[in-house]
Amino acid sequence: MATPISHDSHQATHLKFDTDAFKITPPQNLPQRPTEFTKLGKETLVQLNSFNVLNYPSRDVWQYDVVIPKPSNMKEEKNMRVFAKKLWNSNTVKEELQESQHHWIFDGNKLAWSTRDLGSREVRVKVDLDDKKNSSKPRKPRADGKNNEHTLFLRRTRKVNFAMLDAFLQQTSDWSPECIDTINFLDHLIREGPSQRLTQIKKSFFQRGETRFDLGGGVEAFKGVFSSLRPVLNDDYKKSLAVNVDVANGTFWRAQELGRSVIQAFNCTQAQFAGRFQDARKDWNKSQFKKDLRRYRHVGVTSTHGQLQQWTIDEFVNMTPDEAKFPDPDDAEKQISLMTYFRKKYGKSLSPALPVVKMTKKIRGGPVYLPLEFLRIDQNQRYSTKLSDQQTSAMIKFAVSVPGVRWKAIDFGVGLLNWANDPYLKHYGLTINRNPSRVKARVLPTPTVAFGPGSREPKIKDSDLVNGRWRLDGRKFALPNQNPIRGWGVCVIQPTRKNDPGVPKDMVAKFFSEFIKIYEGHGGRIMAHPKLGKAPWMGPGALSDGGELVAKAWNATGKHWGVTPSLIFFIVNDRNAEVYRRIKKSMDCRFGVVSQVLQSKQVMSCSGQYISNVCMKVNAKLGGCTTLVTTNTINKFAPHHGNIPTMVVGADVSHPAPGAGSGEAASIAAITVSQDVKFTRYWADVQTNGNRIEMITSNNIENHFTPMIKLWMQRAGNGHPPKRVMYIRDGVSEGQYAAVLEEEVADMKKAFMRAGAHEPPKFTVMIAGKRHHVRFFPQKGDKNGNPLPGTLVEAGVTHPFEFDFYMCSHVAIKGTARPIHYHCILNEGDWSAPEIEQFIFEHAYSYVRSTTPVSMHPAVYYAHLAADRARAHLNENPVSSGKKESKAKEEKKSSTGSTGKRDVNIPPLIKMGTTAIKEVMWYI
Template sequence: MGWAVARGVELQSTCPPRPKKASTLGREIAVTLNTYNLFGMPTKTAYQYDITIVSQNPAKGTTATDPPKRGLVKKIWESKAVKQELGDGHMWLHDGNKLAWSSFKLPRPEHRIQVDLDQEEGRANVKKGKENRHKIFVRFTKDVDFSGLQAFFEGQAPWSEACIDTINFFDHAMRENPSHRYTQIKKNFFQRGEKRFALGKGIEAFKGVFSSIRPSLFANGVRGLSVNVDVANGTFWIAQDLGKALLDAFGCSQVAQLQQKFAQAKAGKEGFDGSLFRRDLKRFSKLHVVDTHRSEVGQWCIDKFIAQDCTEKKFQLGDKNGEKGEWITIFDYFKKTYNITCTRGIPLVKMTKGKETYLPVDVLRIEANQRYNSKLDEGQTSNMIKFAVTYPKERWAAVEAGVKLLDWQNDPYLAHYNVKINPHPVEVKARLLPCPDVTMTGGSIKAGAGPAKGRWRIDKMKFLTPNTQPLRSWGICVIGGPRSLPPDAAKKFAQLLITTYKGHGGKFGQGGEDPWIGPGNLAQGGEMINSVWQATGNKFTARPQLLVFIVNDKNIDVYRRIKKSCDCRFGVVSQVLQSAQCVKLDSQYASNVCMKINAKLGGSTSRATGTALARVNPKFATTSMMCVGADVSHPAPGSGSSEAASFAAITVSQDSHFARYTAECNTNGRRLEMITTQNIDTHFKNQAKTWIMNCGKGNPPKRILYVRDGVSEGQYQYVLEQEVKDMKAVMKEVAPGSDCKFTVVIAGKRHHIRFFPKAGTGDQRTGNAMPGTLVENGCTHPFEWDFYLCAHAAIKGTARPIHYQVILNEGDFGGEELQQFIFEQSFQYARSTTPVSLFPAVYYAHLAADRARAHENTTPVSSGKKGDKKGEDGKTETSGSSNTGKPSTEVNPLVPLNISGGIQNVMWFI
């Protein structure tokens, strides 16, 4: 938990240590990792300095001591005045903000440097108050102590702030040279001139290289630093005329179409400011452009588009003496001054520079290599996936190309500080864990018959448990539209679904094999669902148990409207299908749909049955255990996220095989990462009571395995001190006198570690690691208990293993026991005939959190802070108020599920 120290988090305990013995289950295989080890520590001393810049004319809305924007900071740091004062030959490193390092110790504790960028860039007669002058303070703070980190690796000293300083130094020493040669975005570098891939609507993608340094346990048992190198896929604006970019962004082939959209936005009920057109224009904000109408090119940054065109906006001319003259439109000014005819009927661009600077799009061009930060639409996302997905062979070639791009051997900064990186990748002895059989009613699918390869068929197999109540009252609504399913085809598909479900053991009541089938009209809104509900109920004179909707195409808004009505208004499980799939009458598709329906009706698909767990812990099967998964999802950056809610989902296993789960969700403040006390007290409590009553036969579990969706290392302690503490309080309340032992595991997906198995040990079709590939060294923490597990067989691209970090082990799990249990559970995902990559409890929490967005209560909140700044840039807060656990920014709770039909006790979210 070392990174937490740097964040000022006071730790009361450390994570559990790595088990003394590595796993011996399964068989040993050789795997190459995309990591590279450092050789020892630098011999040259490095000195750390604090950098403060004071601007003579600070930007609007800032003070003189506020740090300038990064682009200006870079200009100031690279100025002649700074280089002359600090010495250009001392190989200074700079983090682009507040810190710098050098092997040269300045003669004084503090140096003050005057920087006049006007003079250095050849600008004369600058108007008073507009000067680009700055003062930079360079203050010595500390020596970088490499011995402290070495002592930590040798187990002779704890992780400390000095270790953090050392890692920070290494990180920036590695970045300095590439940052001068390539486009840098955080830890990613993109080579100029790289081959582009168009994503649509003026956006393109191209590949770069990611690198990050980390403490690691080497394959030979030695502890040190390693560099993780991976492919980076970046999205950028296409460098082109701004007018062409606007046409692309709005799908217009002609300027007249864009003019029409602008006119409609101004004439609309909400006006230009409230229009969708203006909202979509916001993605151009902060974009850097250059003007093309002058001999001396000017650089600008877009503030916004305004509701006036070039013939409507006027400004007052002035003479050389500052005297005000006539008023003139921007159209007439550009025609008179530059002989440029500006395009009428499209919005003008307001710039950030100056109070009232407006330019027409005709004279602006987007600068190259600018990152696109907004959310991609469905078409762009689809194209991005095609571009980004590469099989291991191609990905490894890209990693090697990235290593050549970084060129460590010829890096002058690394050479100056004597930092040496092994150019050969790390190879480890991994384990291929024993694969379980997949058991269903009446038989098992043996590991060798499919599960070990990551895919199996369930033809003629019956589900582990069928629906709890025979299916009798149900209906199928065929929604009208251009691609609507014909009535005869709907009846044929219904019969295929019935036959398939019966074949898998599904139970039907009297009349259940003749469902209500009728049309639906989306124009009716919620009344369409009501009509289907009433018609189905009237046909069977009973409360509907299931409603199926066959839609024309994939539309998230339609999907969520259906789910909200079914879940919250009527309390009935539902299944949404696409007509293009139903018309094929494919038995495999019908079988997949039946897995979902069976789970929603209280059944379970299958369970994993292996022998390894019984060997490593003979008491495993007789020790009662509850599995809990949790996920907090946040809105995507740039999608109105400052006002959008975060969602917390908690799932709890409800049978002894961990095959059935319940889930409850609610809003969780705005960008609040920790699950609030209120959510745990309400939603975990409900599910814990259900477990004790049904699964525990009145008794609480002896063990609780809590697997939390990935949080940063600095937040581990908050998970223990807030979420786990609240869960323990709930268990004490629902089962007084209980002493449930918690084991808490963080499951992380956001990392760049990849497995490249040696020939003959991977999937022959794709080159990926086989399901069950376990890595415990080479990329793991030097002392704490973590591991990487690839539980699935990736169909496309390169498989991403899950990083599991154990942060509490009261349940006394052994290393092999926990790893094998997580692996085997991956074979029990209710709607799949493949093992999944992530522990199912967390996977279900992902599904539930995503589904919960359909349950949003859009009624405005009258109180609470508006415009949370942290929400704007995609950052998250750790917790709410210090004592109550309430969210820092108030949001409405979700519309609750209608539980009158028992929907809360089945897998409604699947």
């Protein structure tokens, strides 16, 4: 495992590198915040959704270990947490611990805190959950003589050390286990009061009775409030604690009959659902139908056929009510079917064609089967499976709100948390400021963004750069396609729906006539055939041909032109991910030639702006770029900036969406490398990375990063490696920073040595995070109230003394802009803070497929695109992966909970068809 990095006050320097043994020693601490904030650009006032802690607890707080032995009949760890809370909240425990006086806090697992000191002795509390004191419906004595008595063990471990946390904030002490314990306690403290009044999901709370928004498929959404406590450099530029509060958008199962839910989820009638069940029974375990039903696993339901009783779904089983049998309660020697039992016991008829639902609870050691017709889904249960495209679209509409509306929702959420009247905060003495933080931010200066020679306006106006939008009209690409379009084709996929005529031939011809005119107007190169001219081959394609759809279009295009095709367009009728991936798999891997997919409705509208957007993509896929970005600022304070050979590397590991099958699906690692000294074009290589393994494996870095290093040395370095590398890594948590340095950066340095470098370049490593809840509400923003591009925040929500910052480099078209959090974890290249901040901002304007600056550095954005595209290249034959995957699996095996599982062999991706396609931006 990676060793933790210290947070002391010394400046981080370099990774120590032993070229003989290829060993890397990471620095013992992270780079510290510069002594001065950036003075670039213009000052602006920004309100943050951050609320300062004014006072720490003013009395002694004791931490306790809680041990609750698992009942012998309980197998699911998830059920154990529910049981532990039930035991803790029993009246017996409350009375024994004097809860009303001491306001105990329990984390629901193994820790508790209180102002009561129970001494060093172990305290045991026996609880009978069937007793009328602890149960609203006390049970009669059980026939088997067993009782429902359990024992809770409590042992004092330490006093919460607020002094150590304060010493850390004042930089007189390192980050320590005591600091972690204290933050953990305070985070639970601020959640304890709301958790008793609201529905809690991790750090978010949802008010019962809140207005629901139907997402379809038996799923609904409603808004709540998120809160989290963290150490920060506050708005007075002092090291402190603050609570981040934001809107939470939750997805929940709709509380309704289970039978109604499944026909909504499958978008069918009950008869059709029954028919699909019968079809799936032919090969039940491998059926997609069974996989889709797994989304209902662990959903809580109430049976309605008799006395109401709560259950938890285990699975839908391959049995009908006639086939599901269990011992007859009236005659234990006989088996009775569910169908017969319900008819005799309740006088109710069951559908003979529907699947039966198995519950997690057992009776007399045997499984419990219930019919879905008499089950109702309980309220306020989180829906954790990936949303469909339609549900995602509906969720975006529900979640998106402009800054003014979002702030009102945040303010409402703060009122809901009700800190001033929270009995737990009052008891422990924690005070939180009801007024939000306000900080002096900077709006960084824009760069020069230039198009190619011959453009009507070669440079984008400063006003357009500040507004974050410009047009392509009359402008030529900074670099036209290096690979001219020749031998190209258009495959028009025919609609499968009746009464849908598809795109008429004349509309397709008109669209591509306009495409040729507009693309060449932007400087794009299309080679004319002496007899056939420039117009592409056009022909129909049938989805019923499967994978041969692409092959037929490929062959027809090649035959028409008499040359190997260089580009094929595919016109599709809807946003079907499977069709899209089928096309990309064939074009990328089988034929090794770039392709472009178009929506039929866009082809028929034939909008000039849409065509220009397509032209940008096509140009990049054929070796060109849209604009060139030149700094007007950095060389003024870092005169050697442009003279130091520099490579920019981006990386992202994309994990499978949660839900059915995700435990066996591949994670995909994508690495991008800048192709030129202007950082305009990027190579990208991709590969599977085990199952939910976050660190890029050594094999992936050796086999996929090393070739790009060699290519960079040939094309951009004049035979030499770069002097420094800016490595921007997406999506890792603070606990994984050390692993990024020990594993990924170490392997990248080895790759440079293997590629022929005499010594590895100096690495500067930035972590780019977007999974956070920080938002900016500027005093003067754009017309929607969002921050202007280049808005930089260095205080109020940043780390107390490490070098991190939040930046909004884009314009939010809809809703409230989300800044990117950048955290520097290594700075061997000795970049100054303004140099890093300005460099990252300026290159937001160089993204090749848009006429706006983007939210994060393009190197990482491209890695996202490449990782997503690579899902079209998935293979099925299992092989083992690299050492980090094996290491991670060992860690998983040794851990407890749901992560401990069997090994999963993930096959590599199908290789891309040619080397040439990997040298262009094929993923755009």
